Every structure is written in structure tokens, then in C-alpha cells.
Amino acid sequence: MNEHLTLGDIAKALNRSPLYVGGLQKRFELPALKGAGYSPAYLAFLQAVVALRTLGIAEETLVRLWGIERALLRLLHVDSTGSPTWFLDDCGATTERKRRLLLSNYALGVDIPAKAVQLGLDFAEQRKELFAGKDMGEDALRLLNTYLDLYGRIRADVRGELPVVRKAVRWATALP
Numbered sequence: 690m691n692e693h694l695t696l697g698d699i700a701k702a703l704n705r706s707p708l709y710v711g712g713l714q715k716r717f718e719l720p721a722l723k724g725a726g727y728s729p730a731y732l733a734f735l736q737a738v739v740a741l742r743t744l745g746i747a748e749e750t751l752v753r754l755w756g757i758e759r760a761l762l763r764l765l766h767v768d769s770t771g772s773p774t775w776f777l778d779d780c781g782a783t784t785e786r787k788r789r790l791l792l793s794n795y796a797l798g799v800d801i802p803a804k805a806v807q808l809g810l811d812f813a814e815q816r817k818e819l820f821a822g823k824d825m826g827e828d829a830l831r832l833l834n835t836y837l838d839l840y841g842r843i844r845a846d847v848r849g850e851l852p853v854v855r856k857a858v859r860w861a862t863a864l865p
Contacts, residue, residue: 694727702732703739713738716748717755720773731774733781737792744850746843751792754843757836758793764829767795791840801840 700707713735714721722731738751759776762768768775779794788796 692729693725694729694732695725696721696727698725699727699732699735703735705739710735716752719777722773728774728777730777730780733794734777734792737780737794741843741847744847744854746846750839750843754836754839755792757832757839758790758795761790761829761832761836762793762795764832790836791843801837 694702696707696710700710703710711721713719717738719731719734741751742748762776770778772778776793776795779789779796780792782789782794782796785796787800788798790797790801
């Protein structure tokens with residue numbers, strides 16, 4: 690699916706109203722694009738959010754996780770592509786699932802449960818800052834640990850909810 694989508698296409702794919710999708714855009718600080726400017730990756734991100742909400746994960750938790758992911762990606766200089774949706778561009782990828790962050794789907798290069806990240810990666814030539822990132826309080830390992838804690842709680846909540854969802858699906862498919 691390489692075509693670009695409209696907000697209406699995204700709303701239909703999510704089985705939600707355009708107003709609901711607009712609310713997600715605001716709360717997750719996503720760019721609102723014009724016309725058929727939305728990529729399949731943008732849709733994949735929103736599908737993940739809707740799926741997690743359906744599984745009972747609080748939106749506040751997802752917004753917090755999203756903020757941590759974006760901060761981590763900035764520290765790793767992933768924001769160097771010039772794309773207004775650089776933080777969504779890996780959404781929908783299906784390879785190396787264990788190495789990908791939950792919402793951005795960005796592959797870190799190591800299995801996510803491993804508390805490691807390849808520091809020092811810089812995907813763009815950038816001006817040197819006056820102070821080192823660690824001197825300004827930006828610590829990728831601290832962020833990764835915070836992320837892993839929150840991600841672990843989300844995984845446990847999802848696993849706990851799966852039996853209920855499976856029963857609900859069986860019940861719903863038996864409706865006349």
C-alpha cells in the first residue's frame with residue numbers, strides 16, 4: 690500500500706470519526722496534513738494506538754510512552770531526515786519486531802528488553818552544541834530505562850486483557 694491517504698481514509702480504516710482522529714493528532718502532537726498527504730506509516734501508528742486503547746491501555750500512558758520514544762529518537766539523532774513525520778516513518782515495518790520501539794516502531798539495533806542502546810549514532814551532520822547532551826540532562830540510557838519500565842507494564846496489561854478480548858470476539862462472532 691504505497692498510496693497516500695486522506696484523513697477520511699484514515700478514519701474509515703480505524704472505524705472512527707474524523708473528529709476522533711483529529712483528537713488523537715492533537716493529543717499525540719502529530720502533524721495534520723493536507724489532502725492525501727498521510728502515509729501508510731501514519732495510519733499504522735494510529736492503528737497501534739487504537740489497538741492498544743481497545744486492549745484497555747490508558748491514553749495518558751500511551752501519550753507518555755510516545756513522549757519518551759520521541760525524546761529517545763531525538764537523542765539518537767533519528768530526526769535528521771527532514772520529514773515532518775520522521776518519528777512515524779518506520780511504523781508498519783514488520784521485520785525485527787523485538788528490536789523496535791512500541792509506537793514509533795523504530796528499530797534500535799538491539800532487542801528491546803536488553804537495556805542497551807548504541808550510543809554515539811548521529812544520522813545527520815549537525816552543529817556542535819555548547820554543552821554535551823549529558824550535561825544538559827539528556828541521558829539516553831535513563832530514557833531507555835524509563836521506556837522499558839512503562840513498556841513492561843503495557844505488555845503485562847495487554848497480556849492480561851487478551852483472554853477477555855478473545856472471549857469477546859468469540860461472543861461477538863456468534864451474534865445473529
